[in-house]
Amino acid sequence: MKKLLVTSIFGIFLLVLAACGGGGSDDASGSDNGDSGNEGESGGDSTLAEIQESGTVTVGFANEEPYGYQGEDGELKGAAIDIATAVFAELGVDNVEGHLSDYSQLIPGLNAGKFDVITSGMAINPDRCENVDFGEPEMLYGEGLIVQKGNPMDLHSYTDIAESGATVSIMSGATEIGYVQEMGVSEDQIQEASDIPGTFSAVESGRADATTGTEMTVKMALESAGNDKLEFVDDFEQPDIEGIPSYGAAAFHPDNDELREAYNEELQKLIDDGTVAELLEKNGFHPENNAPPEDVTTEEVCSGEKY
Known part of the structure; x- marks a missing residue:
């Protein structure tokens, strides 16, 4: 994506909204205030102030259990959703308006102004850091593998997939596409x-x-599906490559520094008082193994220093 072009178009869009009185609008794909983003331009209020005044934040998420998903009752669920909800509650924003999107469309949707924030346990990586500004890490996780019952091709690693010529299906936009290629999968x-x-x-x-996919995602999805024709590979060998383990975080438009910094401040308080660990455990994560790392920052992950 061309970051400068997106930002320029976005800025023009904001000016038009400001001239028209700046109301928000929704569409079927999940859009929020069109003026989400450039704080203070045209003399307008910041996105943080607007969210706090309205009491509503618009969140983009992908249907990926247990990070962020929509339950059968229509309720938003998942660890990333719960953490974001708790953080925004501390900021005085009690209504989290979720908009379901394909994973590959989360970042484009954020930069197009459809969401105030995206949160789906998205892994921080240098490429994504070129297009969005991540909050601080909220969790970490590894990878998992699902095969046909009995594992007929005896697959236990990405290297096994590469060497056997096996085919692998991966969700569009997922980091695993790059991971398997790095391990030799064509x-x-x-x-x-x-x-x-x-x-x-x-x-x-x-x-x-x-x-x-991420270990918790594929494991819990298989359990929920009750599919006895597939199995989770318990002895899957984690690849020794940059990006694993992954650090999951919420992401913000590059112009929304004030919102991101306020989010980070409240997030740290919830990490310190144990709330984040409780929310992770509630959603099936290990409160210690998957807890946000104390010594890793988003800046270090974005630079590649902590991969």
Whole structure:
């Protein structure tokens, strides 16, 4: 993405809204105030002030359990959603308005002004840091592998996939696409699907031999699906590459420094008092193994220093 171009278009959009009185509008894909972003331009209020005044924050998320997903009752659920909800409550914002989006569309949607923040346990990495500003880490996690029952191709690592010529289905926009390629999986071995159920369907039908995603995502999705034709590879070998383990965090428009800094401040308080650990455990994470690291900052991850 061309960051400067997006920012320029975004700034023009803000000026038009300011001239028109700056109301917010929604669409089916999940959009919030069109003026989300450039604080103080045209003499307008900051995004943080607008959110606090309205009492509503618009959050983009992908349907990925247990990070962020929509329950059968329509309620927003997941560790990332719960953490963001707790943080915004501390900022005086009690209404979290979630908008479901394909994972690959979260960052474009944020930069187009559809969301105030995106939170889906998204892994911080240098490429993404070129397009959004991440908050501080909220969790860390590894990878998982799902295969057909009995693991007919004896797959236990990304290297096994590469060497066997197996095909792997991965959710579009997921970091795992880059991970498997780094471990030698060729482009023609990779299939993409719009969501986790789509990757499961590919494996179950035989169109793919395996699917991979973050460990908690694929494990819990398989448990929820009750699919006895697939199995989770318990002895999966974590790849020794940059980006693993992954550090998950909320992400903000590059112009929303005030909002991001306020979020980070309240997030740290909730980490310190144990609230974040409780919310992680509530959603099936290990409160210690998956807890946000004390000695890792987003700046270090973005620079590649802490991979």
